[in-house]
Amino acid sequence: MPPKKKNVDNEIRQPKIDKDPFKLAANDFKGEFEALLAADENLDINAKDEYGFSPLLWSIKNGHVEMATLLLSKGADIESSGIGGMRGLHLASANVKENLVALLLEHGADPDGLDEAGNTAMHWAAARGILNIVIRLLAKDADPNIKNKQGTTVNTGFTHCARSY
Numbered sequence: 001m002p003p004k005k006k007n008v009d010n011e012i013r014q015p016k017i018d019k020d021p022f023k024l025a026a027n028d029f030k031g032e033f034e035a036l037l038a039a040d041e042n043l044d045i046n047a048k049d050e051y052g053f054s055p056l057l058w059s060i061k062n063g064h065v066e067m068a069t070l071l072l073s074k075g076a077d078i079e080s081s082g083i084g085g086m087r088g089l090h091l092a093s094a095n096v097k098e099n100l101v102a103l104l105l106e107h108g109a110d111p112d113g114l115d116e117a118g119n120t121a122m123h124w125a126a127a128r129g130i131l132n133i134v135i136r137l138l139a140k141d142a143d144p145n146i147k148n149k150q151g152t153t154v155n156t157g158f159t160h161c162a163r164s165y
Contacts, residue, residue: 021047025055025071028064037074046077053082060088060104063097068104078109085116093121093133101125101133111142118148126154 018024021043024033033055037043048054056076059067068088072078081087089109092100101121105111112120122142125133134154138144144154 021045021055022049022053022058025064025067026058026062028059028062028067030067030070033067033070045071045074046080048080048082051083054080056080057082057086057088057091060091060097060100061095063095063100065099065103068100072103072107078104078107079113081115085114087113087115087121089113089121090115090119090124093130093137094124094128096128096130096133098130098132098136101136105136105140111137111140112146114146114148117150118146120146120148120154122146122154123148123152 018032019036021033021036023029024036037045045056046054049058053061054076056068056071056078057080059071079087082091086094087109089101089104089111090113091097092104111122114120120137120142122134122137122144123146125137126144147153
């Protein structure tokens with residue numbers, strides 16, 4: 001007698017995303033991420049995926065404040081870097097996520113941290129004309145005179161305008 005075929009329609013399958021900390025963080029599945037943490041006490045919250053991103057970097061890149069807050073509260077490395085050496089503060093500044101810039105600065109992110117091209121978060125914000133983020137960075141003593149690997153600093157006129165606020 002041939003083996004009985006399984007009725008695939010009646011099987012309940014758990015999607016792979018439910019166990020992938022990178023996808024959970026990237027898609028703001030906070031509850032599912034907390035359940036994953038509770039189920040696996042050995043979960044490395046600072047692990048990196050094939051793109052060099054940690055869960056924290058994915059949450060920041062995609063603008064998920066609550067997920068980033070959770071990850072920071074669980075010990076995520078605030079200075080972890082991903083593609084191009086971009087840290088969370090670079091990603092938040094480059095993607096105009098002022099609320100995440102504020103969160104990261106409150107948690108002690110280095111406002112003068114460099115990516116692989118020598119850019120600071122202020123380089124990224126100024127290049128996009130994001131005055132509010134530049135002001136926040138200056139308020140945390142970010143240095144507008146840091147030269148990147150191309151030898152450029154943040155536009156002096158731009159930071160002068162920001163300092164007048």
